[in-house]
Amino acid sequence: EVQLVQSGAEVKKPGESLKISCKASGYSFTTYWIGWVRQMPGKGLEWMGIIYPSDSDTKYSPSFQGHVTISADKSISTAYLQWSSLKASDTAMYYCARRADNSDYFDPWGQGTLVTVSS
Amino acid sequence: SYVLTQPPSVSVAPGKTARITCGGNNIGSKSVHWYQQKPGQAPVLVIYYDNDRPSGIPERFSGSNSGNTATLTISRVEAGDEADYYCQVWDSSIDHSFGGGTKLTVL
Numbered sequence: 001e002v003q004l005v006q007s008g009a010e011v012k013k014p015g016e017s018l019k020i021s022c023k024a025s026g027y028s029f030t031t032y033w034i035g036w037v038r039q040m041p042g043k044g045l046e047w048m049g050i051i052y053p054s055d056s057d058t059k060y061s062p063s064f065q066g067h068v069t070i071s072a073d074k075s076i077s078t079a080y081l082q083w084s085s086l087k088a089s090d091t092a093m094y095y096c097a098r099r100a101d102n103s104d105y106f107d108p109w110g111q112g113t114l115v116t117v118s119s
Numbered sequence: 120s121y122v123l124t125q126p127p128s129v130s131v132a133p134g135k136t137a138r139i140t141c142g143g144n145n146i147g148s149k150s151v152h153w154y155q156q157k158p159g160q161a162p163v164l165v166i167y168y169d170n171d172r173p174s175g176i177p178e179r180f181s182g183s184n185s186g187n188t189a190t191l192t193i194s195r196v197e198a199g200d201e202a203d204y205y206c207q208v209w210d211s212s213i214d215h216s217f218g219g220g221t222k223l224t225v226l
Binding site: 035037044045046047050059061062095097103104105106107108109110111112 | 120150152154156161162163164167168173203205207208209214215216217218219220
């Protein structure tokens with residue numbers, strides 16, 4: 001069974017750094033893209049960026065470029081989303097999702113990681 | 120950026136047909152995918168490439184795409200279909216883009 005299991009909820013203060021994870025299982029991690037999607041409280045889905053773990057080719061939405069870093073560790077089939085300095089406006093649910101190399105839809109999705117940034 | 124416009128809400132009685140639209144400039148030239156998100160859950164793919172259904176998705180779910188509008192159609196609506204629905208496209212110039220979402224209410 002293909003699964004993406006994300007790390008647990010985080011509560012951070014403004015200015016702190018954070019790295020959340022998305023562990024893949026049930027398929028070849030290096031032959032699919034992993035994307036990250038933000039959902040702010042009560043709002044819709046926003047595509048943040050995507051990485052191809054085989055060669056770490058990474059693309060960012062212009063809205064998120066420079067604000068987050070996406071990475072992957074092939075040896076443990078895990079993708080990451082990280083911030084160097086969190087803001088209160090980063091409070092949201094973050095989802096990872098798999099995308100086939102020759103397709104442009106996301107399936108399946110991780111269960112989500114809730115990030116709360118508050119002083 | 121490529122803007123996808125969805126109605127904020129659609130209401131339908133049980134057993135009837137719900138149609139959720141996704142508007143975009145010449146969207147008919149792109150592939151459209153649809154996701155269902157129930158409260159407190161992650162999104163689930165329900166339609167891909169305009170009108171293909173993943174395994175496990177009921178035949179009641181179908182899609183179409185032409186001109187400036189893509190449509191997700193849910194036939195014989197059930198209470199369990201109540202959820203938020205999002206359309207999504209990919210384009211080489213904008214990469215991935217999601218619509219704003221439509222809340223489907225089953226009356």
